[in-house]
Amino acid sequence: MSGGQFFSHETAAALWGAPFPLARDANGAAARLPPSVHVSVFGTAPLPRIDGVIGHRARIETSNARELDGLMVASAATTWAALGRLPLYDVVAVGDYLCRAWRVGVGRPDSGRDAITSRADLAEAVASGRRVGIRRLRTALELVREDSWSPRETRVRCILSDYALPEPALNVDVFGVEGEFLACLDLAYLREKVAVEYHGILHSRTYAKDVERMARLRAAGWIVIEVTAALLKNEVELVRRVRSALRAR
Template identity: 55%
Template sequence: MKPPRPLPPQLGTVFSITDARALGVGSDRLFRSDLTTPFPGVRAQGQPIPPADATWPGDNEANGTQTRALALAYAVRMRPIEFFSHLTAAELWGAPTPRRPGSPLDVAVFGNDPLPRCRGVRGHRAGPRLTTTTTLNGLRLASPASVWASLGTLPLEDLVVIGDYFCREWRDGFLRPHAGRRPLTTRTKLAAALDAGRRVGAARLRTALGMIREDSWSPRESLCRILLTTAGLPEPMLNLDVDGPLGFLACVDMAYPRYRVAIEYQGQLHGARYAKDIERLEALRAAGWIVIQVSSALLARPAELVDRVRRALLSRGWRP
């Protein structure tokens, strides 16, 4: 079998059948096995590639990468009246979400405009008073505040985690990354979006709003904080810089400085990073801190985690 003919370079890695035919590409070429069909009327050569100057918020985790690739593919056939919404928009903004890989893209229209009807897409109607839109790397999507206020069907923990991410303030501090970067939104804007009209899950959203903080650096930190506070323990300070006799000692994920109790979430660390974390935690202990390390396994045993922190606080004089 002959290798497939090269496609016109101006088509890029993802393109519509209409554009291809306008450039003289025949139907036989459009159905060759080197092309995939992410959506009806769309062809792709491998994964869609973001624009060269694209800068995506967040840490570009697996879910977000897949969602961005699919969104770039769908954008080829997207009508001007459509925009990405709900969990899809949250992931395009880089937020950690519970959306499973392979879930349909969330695409919305305003008012009574015709809903998108396409394999791999879930259509939504949005109210103009409830939703503001913007563009990100050429994709039209709901603003972070509008996205968060549209997710009232999610569990409380997910609403807080996503809200923490959207509202993170990149403060100055020793070795802190991206100091001065603007948050994607604020709690004030989340409150305004929530109050713009009737929302599904409004009571849960309002509870979550009161629990969102600007200094959480990761979903696991957010979940750990939620577990501790809902169990009746005092709220820890987040990502606190701790000084020792010779200056900066460590930045602690969660801390009770009055009782010198620190809580550190440990992901999968390797090599030099692991060695540095050992030295940092040992320096804290040498300075008189109790350090509780939290792994994913411990986070899955919330009663045990809460008990460890409670016993540490009690040993340092905290009283309920």
């Protein structure tokens, strides 16, 4: 890396720890693709010409770089604003991750930790000049929230929004009538007492605890909709279940 060069685009997002979907082959299996490294260059310095490296020309007006763990990397907001060619929900998920507020709550790790960036910073980056996928970025910006904890939660929320359902609260602690802690809910309609919980592969490790948590919620009068990967692929059925639960209240 020479002066004026920095990691950008998907490579910078990975260095910031942002979530990305797996690349998949025609059969739906995880594809083993060699990763490309994205490097941007300020000014008129020559673009890198190395196998496996994709070079980009950056402008001072639209891009910022900073040191991250000893590497020169696009700032979080600059990184996000360079992802406009990705699918909308993925852009939102990265924005959610970068803007997550680490609030205090029951048993929450890293509470009080600073967010990586803010929605205001994302907006400033989008407005700083021409961007690939500018319309998608503007749409995504309106959908970015501070309390989403995973890309799957983001996808569920975006699907519900696309079907004109009310926006749920995100990752809220709920308590019983005697003040006992019931659960931290992925997505919740608090007035209607409807919870939407995503169960991904990581939940298999906590299956017994999850079963008991769902039982506590239902005993306290909550309708709980459990979303699996299969249900997430069936948007119409997911929306039908949520809409039916809301109408029941």
